Structure formats: structure tokens, C-alpha cells
Amino acid sequence: MALMVIAGASRGIGLELARQAAARGDEVLACARRPDAAPALAALCERSGGRVRAAALDVTDPDSCDRAARELGARQADLLVCNAGVFIGRGGLDDPALDARAWRETLITNVAGPFFVVRAFRARMRRPGGKIAVIGSRMGSSxxxxGDAYAYRASKAAAANLALNLSRELAPEGLAVGVWHPGWVATEMGGPRAALTPERSARDLLARFDALTLARTGLFEDHEGRLIPF
Ligand SMILES: NC(=O)c1ccc[n+]([C@@H]2O[C@H](COP(=O)([O-])OP(=O)(O)OC[C@H]3O[C@@H](n4cnc5c(N)ncnc54)[C@H](OP(=O)(O)O)[C@@H]3O)[C@@H](O)[C@H]2O)c1
Structure with missing residues (x-):
């Protein structure tokens, strides 16, 4: 049995990761911006017999990340999943949705977010053997x-770089880091025409997280284990 922390577990891929991890016997600290406004997460906590516990965490707020980390007390997490993300503005250069606010929200959530989450939980990761998974996207790959979705693509390219950077700083501490493309998944973000169900994506991702070792730290791959260029 492992202890997993998921940032961004109110719905979509994060919620499904929590559900499947609990179903196989793991314990999950499922972090959401507003757990009180996340009915599916509340229902999962209720059904899980104590395996899934919700905590408030806004990835854009370092103090909120620190408070969530303190929920672990003296326990050490085996896996930290930085899943929270936003996708604003899907068009090209002329897309009016890509205003300054959209850029700020995208970059603070998708890039600084994983940084604040990892910084907050670092001291509570199992050493050696702890793992950190950043959920990136093939849309951020070279x-x-x-040529579109400028803020999102730029943010996911930066998130992949962040994961690589983390892998280098944290390897001497025995912590392995990877960045994953979850596939095109039918969530609020992916839309109903997406190729994969959240169930399939989460199942694949959990298998990839299990397969991560320190020898392979710094990898960028998709949910089926195909390497992706940074
Ligand atoms: N779906 C796809 O096809 C696809 C493809 C490639 C990559 N991804 C990546 O996969 C991850 C999960 O996406 P999804 O498809 O499951 O999207 P989703 O259904 O839109 O869920 C996004 C999650 O991120 C959370 N979140 C957003 N901002 C947050 C913040 N400031 N603090 C804490 N949580 C925050 C949301 O919480 P709230 O409920 O509070 O908003 C929600 O739980 C994202 O990083 C996304 O970029 C998705």
C-alpha cells in the first residue's frame, strides 16, 4: 500500500487517478481547490472507507500548498502527482481569449503550480524511492x-522543463521525477470527442508511475510509455 498525493483531484483525470489508486489499496490525499464544491470527490471519500481524504489546495497559492502538505503530519508520500491545469484560448495569434489575464492564469497554474506543490511536499516525500509525476501534454513538446493555443502550449513546454529541472535537483535525494502526456482524454478540458476515457488514461498513467525508477528520472513520455521529445 502506497500513500499518494494528487493536486487537482476534484474532477477529470485527477479524480479518476484517486479512484483507481484507492481501488487497488493505496491511500490518497486528494487535493482540490474547493473540496466543498467538488461533489464527485466528496462521494469518493465517502465510499472509500477512509482510503481517500480530501484537502484544500490551490496550486497558485504557496501558503495553501504548505497547509495541504501539513495534512500529512509525519507521514511520507510515495507519489506526488501535479495534475492541476487550465487550458485558456485555443486559437491563433488573433484569439481574443489570449489576453494578459489568460496568460497570467495559465502560467501561474500550469508552471508555477507544480513548482509550489513540489516545494511544499518535498520534505514529506519518501526517501529514497519517492516519485513525482507532472501531468504535461504532447501539446508542449517540440x-x-x-501553431495555436499559445499560452497552453508554452505552459506545458515550461512544465516539462520544470520536471526535468526538478529531476536533476532531486535525484541526489533519491526522488524520481517524470512528466506525462495523459492522452486526449474526455474530461471538461478534453471535451466529449476525445479519444480516451479518464478510466483508460488513469489506468495507463498509474502503470507508468509504477514503472518510474531513479535510473529513468527526467523522462517525458505518454500514457503508454512512448517517449516524447522535450
Ligand atoms: N484532457 C486532455 O485531453 C488532456 C490532454 C493533455 C494534458 N492534460 C492535462 O491533464 C491534467 C488534468 O486535466 P483534465 O483533462 O482532467 O482537466 P479538467 O477536467 O479540466 O480538470 C482540471 C483539474 O485541475 C484543477 N485545477 C485547476 N486550477 C487549479 C488550481 N489553481 N488549484 C488546484 N486545482 C486546480 C481543477 O480543479 P477545479 O475543479 O477547482 O477547477 C480540476 O480538478 C491537466 O494538467 C491537463 O493540462 C489533459
Whole structure:
């Protein structure tokens, strides 16, 4: 049995990761911006017989990340998943949604967010053997072909760089770090036409997290284990 922390567990992929982890016997601290406004998470906590516990955590607020980390007390987490993300403005250069506010919200959530979460939980990760998973996107890879969704693509490219940077600082502490593309997933973000169910994506991701070792720290791959260029 492992202890997992998920940032961004109110719905979508994060909620499904929590559900499947608990179903296989793991314990989960499921962090959400507003647990009181996350009925699906509340229902999961209720059903889980104590395996899933909700905590308030806004990834854009370092104090909130620190408070959530203190919920672990003296316990050490085996896996920390930085899943929270926003996707604002899907068009090209002329997309009016890509205003200064959209850029600020995207970069603070998708880039600074994982940084604040990892900084808050660092002291409470199992050493050696603890793992950190950043949920990135193929849209942030240098191999992506389209020219659009500027803020989101830039943020996910930066999140991949952040994960690589973390992998280098944390390897001497025995902590492994990876960044994953979860696939195109039918969530609020991915939309109903997406290729994968959250169930399938989360199942694949949990298997990839299990397979991460210190020898492979710093990897960027998709939910099926295919390497992605930074
Ligand atoms: N779906 C896809 O096709 C796809 C593809 C590639 C990558 N991804 C990545 O996968 C991750 C999960 O996406 P999803 O599809 O599950 O999206 P989603 O259904 O829109 O869920 C996003 C999650 O992030 C949380 N969140 C947003 N801002 C937050 C903040 N400041 N603090 C804490 N939590 C915050 C949301 O919480 P609230 O309920 O409070 O808003 C929600 O739990 C994201 O990083 C996304 O970029 C998704």
C-alpha cells in the first residue's frame, strides 16, 4: 500500500487517478481547490472507507500548498502527482481569449503550480524511492505540429522543463521525477470527442508511475510509455 498525493483531484483525470489508486489499496490525499464544491470527490471519500481524504489546495497559492502538505503530519508520500491545469484560448495569434489575464492564469497554474506543490511536499516525500509525476501534454513538446493555443502550449513546454529541472535537483535525494502526456482524454478540458476515457488514461498513467525508477528520472513520455521529445 502506497500513500499518494494528487493536486487537482476534484474532477477529470485527477479524480479518476484517486479512484483507481484507492481501488487497488493505496491511500490518497486528494487535493482540490474547493473540496466543498467538488461533489464527485466528496462521494469518493465517502465510499472509500477512509482510503481517500480530501484537502484544500490551490496550486497558485504557496501558503495553501504548505497547509495541504501539513495534512500529512509525519507521514511520507510515495507519489506526488501535479495534475492541476487550465487550458485558456485555443486559437491563433488573433484569439481574443489570449489576453494578459489568460496568460497570467495559465502560467501561474500550469508552471508555477507544480513548482509550489513540489516545494511544499518535498520534505514529506519518501526517501529514497519517492516519485513525482507532472501531468504535461504532447501539446508542449517540440514535436507538436500545430501553431495555436499559445499560452497552453508554452505552459506545458515550461512544465516539462520544470520536471526535468526538478529531476536533476532531486535525484541526489533519491526522488524520481517524470512528466506525462495523459492522452486526449474526455474530461471538461478534453471535451466529449476525445479519444480516451479518464478510466483508460488513469489506468495507463498509474502503470507508468509504477514503472518510474531513479535510473529513468527526467523522462517525458505518454500514457503508454512512448517517449516524447522535450
Ligand atoms: N484532457 C486532455 O485531453 C488532456 C490532454 C493533455 C494534458 N492534460 C492535462 O491533464 C491534467 C488534468 O486535466 P483534465 O483533462 O482532467 O482537466 P479538467 O477536467 O479540466 O480538470 C482540471 C483539474 O485541475 C484543477 N485545477 C485547476 N486550477 C487549479 C488550481 N489553481 N488549484 C488546484 N486545482 C486546480 C481543477 O480543479 P477545479 O475543479 O477547482 O477547477 C480540476 O480538478 C491537466 O494538467 C491537463 O493540462 C489533459
Amino acid at each position: 514535436a507538436a505540429a500545430s
